[in-house]
Amino acid sequence: MPTALIADDEITLVNFLKAELAVLWPELKIIAEAYNGADALRLINELSPSIAFLDIRMPGMSGLELASQLQAAKAAPLVVFVTAYHQYAVDAFEREAVDYLLKPPTRERLGRCVEKLKRQLAAADADGTVPAADVLARLMSAMASMTATNPAATPGRLDWIRAAHGNDIRLISIDEVIYFEANDKYVSVFTATHESLIRMPLRELLDGLDASRFWQIHRGTIVAVKHIAGTTRDFRGRTLLKLKERPEELLVSRAYLHLFKQM
Amino acid sequence: MMKPMPADPTTPAKPVSTSPGKQGADDHPLALIPFFRRWQPGIVRDLVYTFILGLGFALFFFALYAYNLSRERFFVQLWNNLVIAMSISYSIHILFALSSFLLRPWIENIRGWKWVAYYLIVPSGGVFAGYCLAVLLINPAALRLDYFKTGVILNFAIVSVLVSCVLVFAYLVRERELRDKEKIATEQRRALESERRALEAQLRMLQAQMEPHFLYNTLANAVGLIQPDPARARLLLERLIDYLRATLSASRDSDTLLQGEIDTISAYLELMKLRMGERLRYRIEISDQAASLSIPPMLLQPVVENAISHGLEPKIEGGEILLKAHVEKDHLHVVISDTGVGFQTVASSKPGGGVGLANLRERIAALYGKQGSLSITENAAGGVSVSLHLPLPSTAKTHT
Numbered sequence: 001m002p003t004a005l006i007a008d009d010e011i012t013l014v015n016f017l018k019a020e021l022a023v024l025w026p027e028l029k030i031i032a033e034a035y036n037g038a039d040a041l042r043l044i045n046e047l048s049p050s051i052a053f054l055d056i057r058m059p060g061m062s063g064l065e066l067a068s069q070l071q072a073a074k075a076a077p078l079v080v081f082v083t084a085y086h087q088y089a090v091d092a093f094e095r096e097a098v099d100y101l102l103k104p105p106t107r108e109r110l111g112r113c114v115e116k117l118k119r120q121l122a123a124a125d126a127d128g129t130v131p132a133a134d135v136l137a138r139l140m141s142a143m144a145s146m147t148a149t150n151p152a153a154t155p156g157r158l159d160w161i162r163a164a165h166g167n168d169i170r171l172i173s174i175d176e177v178i179y180f181e182a183n184d185k186y187v188s189v190f191t192a193t194h195e196s197l198i199r200m201p202l203r204e205l206l207d208g209l210d211a212s213r214f215w216q217i218h219r220g221t222i223v224a225v226k227h228i229a230g231t232t233r234d235f236r237g238r239t240l241l242k243l244k245e246r247p248e249e250l251l252v253s254r255a256y257l258h259l260f261k262q263m
Numbered sequence: 264m265m266k267p268m269p270a271d272p273t274t275p276a277k278p279v280s281t282s283p284g285k286q287g288a289d290d291h292p293l294a295l296i297p298f299f300r301r302w303q304p305g306i307v308r309d310l311v312y313t314f315i316l317g318l319g320f321a322l323f324f325f326a327l328y329a330y331n332l333s334r335e336r337f338f339v340q341l342w343n344n345l346v347i348a349m350s351i352s353y354s355i356h357i358l359f360a361l362s363s364f365l366l367r368p369w370i371e372n373i374r375g376w377k378w379v380a381y382y383l384i385v386p387s388g389g390v391f392a393g394y395c396l397a398v399l400l401i402n403p404a405a406l407r408l409d410y411f412k413t414g415v416i417l418n419f420a421i422v423s424v425l426v427s428c429v430l431v432f433a434y435l436v437r438e439r440e441l442r443d444k445e446k447i448a449t450e451q452r453r454a455l456e457s458e459r460r461a462l463e464a465q466l467r468m469l470q471a472q473m474e475p476h477f478l479y480n481t482l483a484n485a486v487g488l489i490q491p492d493p494a495r496a497r498l499l500l501e502r503l504i505d506y507l508r509a510t511l512s513a514s515r516d517s518d519t520l521l522q523g524e525i526d527t528i529s530a531y532l533e534l535m536k537l538r539m540g541e542r543l544r545y546r547i548e549i550s551d552q553a554a555s556l557s558i559p560p561m562l563l564q565p566v567v568e569n570a571i572s573h574g575l576e577p578k579i580e581g582g583e584i585l586l587k588a589h590v591e592k593d594h595l596h597v598v599i600s601d602t603g604v605g606f607q608t609v610a611s612s613k614p615g616g617g618v619g620l621a622n623l624r625e626r627i628a629a630l631y632g633k634q635g636s637l638s639i640t641e642n643a644a645g646g647v648s649v650s651l652h653l654p655l656p657s658t659a660k661t662h663t
Binding site: 009010011012013015016017019036038057059060084102103104159162165168169170171173175176192193 | 475476479482483484486487488490491538539540542576577578579581620621624625633636638639640641647
């Protein structure tokens with residue numbers, strides 16, 4: 001007898017799916033319900049259901065993370081994603097996958113899904129292989145290519161900086177930053193109104209910053225280009241940088257003078 | 264020799280005007296000195312300034328020959344100088360006031376040599392009128408004597424015309440200075456304005472395409488509840504309607520009361536509570552004074568949505584959202600804090616996490632300039648607090 005697990009953080013949707021499946025597929029036995037990713041993984045490993053209905057956005061672990069964890073396991077269930085993602089995403093999947101449901105699934109659509117699941121299960125019984133693995137692999141790669149096109153999700157870019165400000169940890173948007181300055185042990189971050197300490201070394205900071213928006217002008221100074229007002233020379237012939245929203249003048253060391261050649 | 268320019272009483276707070284002909288008429292010559300620009304133009308100011316100028320000239324001319332005066336002539340001479348200087352000052356003042364009252368449309372449009380002539384003739388006329396007046400005041404009998412010899416009159420005319428020339432030149436310099444200043448100010452205003460408009464448009468777009476996941480998930484919940492719990496399904500749909508009505512109408516208003524914004528947020532939170540159950544708790548603490556203030560729509564709503572989707576939804580046991588608003592001296596202080604997972608996991612839980620807050624910060628900067636601020640801190644117990652300081656509507660108006 002086929003068994004299934006339903007995982008969704010919203011209990012109403014778990015119940016709804018349970019009720020619909022009871023009508024469409026009376027033989028299917030729902031052996032577990034989970035309300036977060038971690039519980040779902042534990043229950044699947046314990047009970048090894050033949051089918052897992054997974055919400056994509058769940059607390060603890062997303063449906064996709066969960067699915068990739070299951071890929072590693074030897075007896076993975078057939079996975080059906082149930083999600084509220086856009087139609088365009090579904091288009092991409094429907095060509096590849098047997099099982100991707102848009103919330104709220106209609107009875108007709110769920111019926112087709114059930115038919116596919118029955119066929120998959122029958123095929124698995126016939127040749128004794130696990131059909132889930134390659135379907136899942138295709139799903140995962142399709143999903144990965146979808147999220148890769150979203151620039152905001154690109155790792156390694158610093159958008160926010162955690163800075164100590166008195167007893168608080170402030171979150172400073174990278175757009176607010178005017179310059180960073182390294183002292184002996186600390187790095188300070190300066191915005192128009194505040195000076196705060198950050199825990200990241202300047203070297204690491206530099207790797208995370210967009211080189212077209214932030215210039216290193218000295219061994220210990222990185223400045224946001226859009227906040228530069230201009231340069232001046234002092235009596236010793238050194239180049240100093242003037243800022244739009246701060247009174248300080250920053251010293252440009254010889255090694256970085258080429259940045260200001262056109263200015 | 265002085266040349267008071269009566270200020271236009273209808274535009275007291277606007278010292279800068281665009282047409283060069285009008286320029287001088289709006290200001291007092293004393294305002295050429297930066298120190299005297301602090302006082303906003305107005306009738307009282309101009310009368311006082313004319314007095315100061317008159318006093319200055321009286322003392323200046325008195326000082327020229329005070330050293331060889333006998334004791335009994337000393338105070339008589341000082342008094343005479345004062346009377347002459349004052350009556351000349353105020354004569355010019357009155358002549359300018361009269362001519363600008365009678366000939367205003369014409370004066371506003373004169374250019375070139377006519378403009379120069381106007382500013383030469385009026386003060387020169389004032390010098391003669393004032394001098395006659397002073398002589399009358401000091402010694403009425405003098406009128407019949409030979410007080411007005413041609414030589415005296417000629418000297419007087421030359422001096423007054425020369426001084427007028429100097430003043431006209433000074434006005435031209437000042438006018439150019441003002442025009443440059445205004446050009447810069449207009450440029451900055453335009454930049455700020457266009458930035459504000461761009462943000463406004465962005466906001467409207469965001470509102471128009473309200474997160475589809477949210478809508479689909481909520482409707483899926485409603486569908487799921489229809490059979491097992493029709494009463495709750497109905498409640499859920501009613502809250503959704505409240506929320507949709509509030510958000511969609513907010514996009515058409517430029518300002519709303521904080522209470523209205525709170526009602527929208529309550530509808531949203533109530534709806535999320537129906538969906539998330541025990542995992543969501545919330546409290547709203549808002550003072551009556553704060554509730555009646557007007558604020559731009561959809562300023563707080565995105566922060567609350569952020570707190571749920573980035574703070575509480577990813578957290579297994581859920582948590583609490585606290586919204587506090589009160590008036591603090593001249594600021595409205597709003598804090599929205601959650602006990603969620605905090606900021607570090609935002610990037611992975613949902614793409615585009617910090618973008619909403621960055622937009623909000625830019626919007627506050629565009630609306631309030633330096634008077635408004637947004638700060639984001641991590642709570643010691645976990646979760647994030649977003650606090651907004653907004654100037655009260657009356658002070659905000661002077662800025663925007």
